[in-house]
Amino acid sequence: MANLIFAEENGRTITTDDKIFSTNKLAQEMIARVGKDKVANATIGALLDDNGKLVVLSSVVKVLKELGPEDYAEYAPIAGVPSFLESVKKVVFGSYQPKAHVEAVSTPGGTGAIHNIIQNYTRRGDAVLTSDWYWGPYSTIAHEIERKIATYPLFDNDFRFNHRAFAEKVEELLGQQDRLVIILNTPAHNPTGYTWSAEDWDHVVTTLKNTAAADKKRKIVLAADIAYIDFAGDEEEYRSFLPQIDVELPENLMMTIAFSMSKGFTMYGMRAGAALCLSRNPEVAKEFKTLCSLSARGTWSNCTRASMVAMAHICQDPDLWQQVREERAKYREMLIRRGRAFTEAAREAGLLTTPYDAGFFISIPCLNSDDVAAVLNEDGIFPVALGKGLRVSLASISEEWCRIIPAKMAAAIKKVNGN
Amino acid sequence: MANLIFAEENGRTITTDDKIFSTNKLAQEMIARVGKDKVANATIGALLDDNGKLVVLSSVVKVLKELGPEDYAEYAPIAGVPSFLESVKKVVFGSYQPKAHVEAVSTPGGTGAIHNIIQNYTRRGDAVLTSDWYWGPYSTIAHEIERKIATYPLFDNDFRFNHRAFAEKVEELLGQQDRLVIILNTPAHNPTGYTWSAEDWDHVVTTLKNTAAADKKRKIVLAADIAYIDFAGDEEEYRSFLPQIDVELPENLMMTIAFSMSKGFTMYGMRAGAALCLSRNPEVAKEFKTLCSLSARGTWSNCTRASMVAMAHICQDPDLWQQVREERAKYREMLIRRGRAFTEAAREAGLLTTPYDAGFFISIPCLNSDDVAAVLNEDGIFPVALGKGLRVSLASISEEWCRIIPAKMAAAIKKVNGN
Numbered sequence: 001m002a003n004l005i006f007a008e009e010n011g012r013t014i015t016t017d018d019k020i021f022s023t024n025k026l027a028q029e030m031i032a033r034v035g036k037d038k039v040a041n042a043t044i045g046a047l048l049d050d051n052g053k054l055v056v057l058s059s060v061v062k063v064l065k066e067l068g069p070e071d072y073a074e075y076a077p078i079a080g081v082p083s084f085l086e087s088v089k090k091v092v093f094g095s096y097q098p099k100a101h102v103e104a105v106s107t108p109g110g111t112g113a114i115h116n117i118i119q120n121y122t123r124r125g126d127a128v129l130t131s132d133w134y135w136g137p138y139s140t141i142a143h144e145i146e147r148k149i150a151t152y153p154l155f156d157n158d159f160r161f162n163h164r165a166f167a168e169k170v171e172e173l174l175g176q177q178d179r180l181v182i183i184l185n186t187p188a189h190n191p192t193g194y195t196w197s198a199e200d201w202d203h204v205v206t207t208l209k210n211t212a213a214a215d216k217k218r219k220i221v222l223a224a225d226i227a228y229i230d231f232a233g234d235e236e237e238y239r240s241f242l243p244q245i246d247v248e249l250p251e252n253l254m255m256t257i258a259f260s261m262s263k264g265f266t267m268y269g270m271r272a273g274a275a276l277c278l279s280r281n282p283e284v285a286k287e288f289k290t291l292c293s294l295s296a297r298g299t300w301s302n303c304t305r306a307s308m309v310a311m312a313h314i315c316q317d318p319d320l321w322q323q324v325r326e327e328r329a330k331y332r333e334m335l336i337r338r339g340r341a342f343t344e345a346a347r348e349a350g351l352l353t354t355p356y357d358a359g360f361f362i363s364i365p366c367l368n369s370d371d372v373a374a375v376l377n378e379d380g381i382f383p384v385a386l387g388k389g390l391r392v393s394l395a396s397i398s399e400e401w402c403r404i405i406p407a408k409m410a411a412a413i414k415k416v417n418g419n
Numbered sequence: 420m421a422n423l424i425f426a427e428e429n430g431r432t433i434t435t436d437d438k439i440f441s442t443n444k445l446a447q448e449m450i451a452r453v454g455k456d457k458v459a460n461a462t463i464g465a466l467l468d469d470n471g472k473l474v475v476l477s478s479v480v481k482v483l484k485e486l487g488p489e490d491y492a493e494y495a496p497i498a499g500v501p502s503f504l505e506s507v508k509k510v511v512f513g514s515y516q517p518k519a520h521v522e523a524v525s526t527p528g529g530t531g532a533i534h535n536i537i538q539n540y541t542r543r544g545d546a547v548l549t550s551d552w553y554w555g556p557y558s559t560i561a562h563e564i565e566r567k568i569a570t571y572p573l574f575d576n577d578f579r580f581n582h583r584a585f586a587e588k589v590e591e592l593l594g595q596q597d598r599l600v601i602i603l604n605t606p607a608h609n610p611t612g613y614t615w616s617a618e619d620w621d622h623v624v625t626t627l628k629n630t631a632a633a634d635k636k637r638k639i640v641l642a643a644d645i646a647y648i649d650f651a652g653d654e655e656e657y658r659s660f661l662p663q664i665d666v667e668l669p670e671n672l673m674m675t676i677a678f679s680m681s682k683g684f685t686m687y688g689m690r691a692g693a694a695l696c697l698s699r700n701p702e703v704a705k706e707f708k709t710l711c712s713l714s715a716r717g718t719w720s721n722c723t724r725a726s727m728v729a730m731a732h733i734c735q736d737p738d739l740w741q742q743v744r745e746e747r748a749k750y751r752e753m754l755i756r757r758g759r760a761f762t763e764a765a766r767e768a769g770l771l772t773t774p775y776d777a778g779f780f781i782s783i784p785c786l787n788s789d790d791v792a793a794v795l796n797e798d799g800i801f802p803v804a805l806g807k808g809l810r811v812s813l814a815s816i817s818e819e820w821c822r823i824i825p826a827k828m829a830a831a832i833k834k835v836n837g838n
Contacts, residue, residue, distance in 0.1 A: 006638055006673060006703045007539045007710045008598065016709050046494065056488040064491055065484055069475040072483055075465065075687040108527060111720035120426045137716060144717030219425055254425060268494040269724030284425045290435050291426045297556060298563030300719050301530035305688030
């Protein structure tokens with residue numbers, strides 16, 4: 001859409017061109033023509049079983065259905081149902097006991113958490129930092145409130161975390177603005193499947209601590225978007241980074257976490273999540289809660305009570321909690337098998353992928369991704385063409401397709417780009 | 420909170436001082452001391468029965484509980500579930516068939532709809548117009564995105580709609596800015612209970628049409644917040660203003676509606692609502708949908724699917740629809756009886772009230788409202804002290820209390836203000 005007739009642009013790029021939506025539509029049309037067995041719709045950001053059916057944790061639905069009428073009907077407090085907020089801490093931190101002061105505020109999914117953190121810790125015009133491979137809506141969220149996204153190259157030439165580029169970009173941006181929000185989507189980064197290792201986290205935290213210490217006027221907020229944490233692998237192992245963001249923090253460095261029920265509890269449509277903070281200063285944590293609550297009141301008011309109460313019930317009942325974890329583990333194994341199948345087949349086919357560790361997505365770096373995707377579409381394969389390559393949702397295709405796709409991709413890339 | 424330590428003020432007034440919350444807390448504390456029969460907690464913005472229990476339409480809960488697992492789990496489209504959007508039009512317009520082009524986009528309650536309209540039809544720094552008696556969160560919503568609220572005196576000296584003041588303020592603001600969003604909360608205005616009459620609507624629409632025609636550069640958006648429409652009275656009668664906002668509109672005047680499931684379907688906690696627009700230009704309506712969807716994607720992403728599907732089921736099934744309407748009518752009658760009891764008792768006590776027609780709230784204009792409230796608190800009566808007087812939630816107190824409170828209020832005002 002080139003020109004607005006009536007509405008205000010307000011610094012945003014107005015577009016109706018949604019690549020995921022349009023590719024999904026193409027896939028659906030082909031399914032209607034040739035049948036679903038002949039199509040791999042690798043666009044969908046939700047976990048489907050090998051028959052293409054949405055995975056729903058029945059243990060969670062059971063709890064939702066057993067709620068009392070008031071649990072559906074009544075407004076939740078603006079900051080969230082207190083028992084839910086306690087449950088969020090339990091789910092996020094697992095067996096780890098944070099030493100910093102922690103506060104949590106309910107948000108509509110991870111999107112609302114990221115919105116709240118950007119809204120309250122940056123100013124209009126500020127850059128928000130994330131990696132060059134990133135989940136597109138970060139940009140939509142930033143632009144919606146007149147901020148912008150700045151990026152650093154996520155990987156170096158050896159496909160390792162480019163910590164030097166990260167540190168340089170942090171320093172560069174803090175030369176231009178006193179405040180900086182940095183989004184790190186890990187474990188199981190969307191769209192690459194990368195998980196920041198303990199060493200990577202060390203680099204990140206050391207950089208931020210040094211940068212914060214170098215100038216007390218700087219205010220640095222790290223936002224860890226952990227949307228995929230419970231589909232990454234062992235729950236404890238994938239929480240091992242937590243002590244690293246709970247170290248002796250300088251007062252002008254705050255750690256925050258965007259939590260979502262969408263994936264871990266398969267409650268995408270119930271819109272529950274939370275923004276959490278860790279600070280050595282209890283007043284900073286309190287301020288986080290106040291500001292995020294104010295933003296909630298002035299934007300969406302309160303969040304869905306039923307999903308909050310359901311999660312609180314689950315976390316307060318050891319049997320229910322065990323049921324949810326077991327059911328989830330089963331589907332997590334399914335996803336891990338797909339990832340293994342895809343990366344093995346990629347190796348065999350000589351297909352370069354991002355350094356996938358876990359999660360819903362893997363990406364294939366390539367030039368002319370739109371043209372490559374068009375070739376793949378002819379074979380019933382529908383990845384999402386990004387600027388830097390192709391994103392494949394392992395969450396939405398069968399293990400069988402995971403074995404087939406890499407060779408097809410290698411061939412399509414060769415056909416289009418000649419290498 | 421005077422100074423922020425870490426977070427950014429971004430043009431907002433940062434306060435943790437919530438009058439409704441603190442008054443509610445006082446009421447709860449007194450209930451714990453003396454029992455609930457001796458306390459009228461007139462702070463709550465939800466409909467309670469005469470025993471103080473939240474009214475929940477059992478027909479709605481039944482539909483919610485019967486949904487399939489996917490209806491809870493799956494993401495809704497950003498713009499909303501299509502069958503829900505059709506249902507919203509049916510519920511909002513009733514038997515009326517709008518002639519203008521209509522679009523609807525789902526939002527988390529009425530708050531999200533108001534947010535979307537202000538966000539997309541004003542610029543930073545702009546004033547948004549509403550009446551001097553107004554629902555406080557309008558200001559929170561505006562300030563959150565660096566806009567501000569301007570007001571005109573709602574009533575003239577005879578307690579009629581002050582259409583001259585309205586017209587003057589519209590003209591004044593359009594001398595300062597080319598865009599203007601105007602919020603009209605009717606029927607059953609919160610906090611006064613006033614309903615704009617057909618004559619009032621004529622004044623409003625004529626003013627806006629003339630103002631729009633006078634300068635084509637102006638872009639005027641009227642937002643009708645109809646949160647209380649289905650608890651006002653006869654459903655058709657209270658929709659009789661609809662043809663007035665569907666008249667031959669100038670191209671630079673758009674009508675919008677903020678719809679909420681919170682009250683009408685007693686689904687406060689399920690966070691479903693919608694922003695609707697009416698325009699003679701289909702491109703303007705389409706742009707509305709695009710922009711509101713973009714704002715959703717960049718703020719809360721999508722809305723609660725389960726509540727949308729439930730409302731669609733209800734509206735598609737004539738029996739269910741009839742059940743909901745009958746159940747609601749019963750509770751509406753209860754509320755209407757309370758309003759009648761209160762206004763009659765006020766007349767007998769010589770207590771001046773706002774010109775209450777219907778709805779959850781009535782207000783009593785007075786000076787020193789905090790002091791008057793404090794006197795009433797001693798008698799177990801807990802209204803909310805506003806700048807211009809006291810707000811009483813008829814929705815949350817029994818009919819018996821409605822007969823008792825006015826004389827107590829008259830006495831308390833006399834005690835504090837001496838008249």
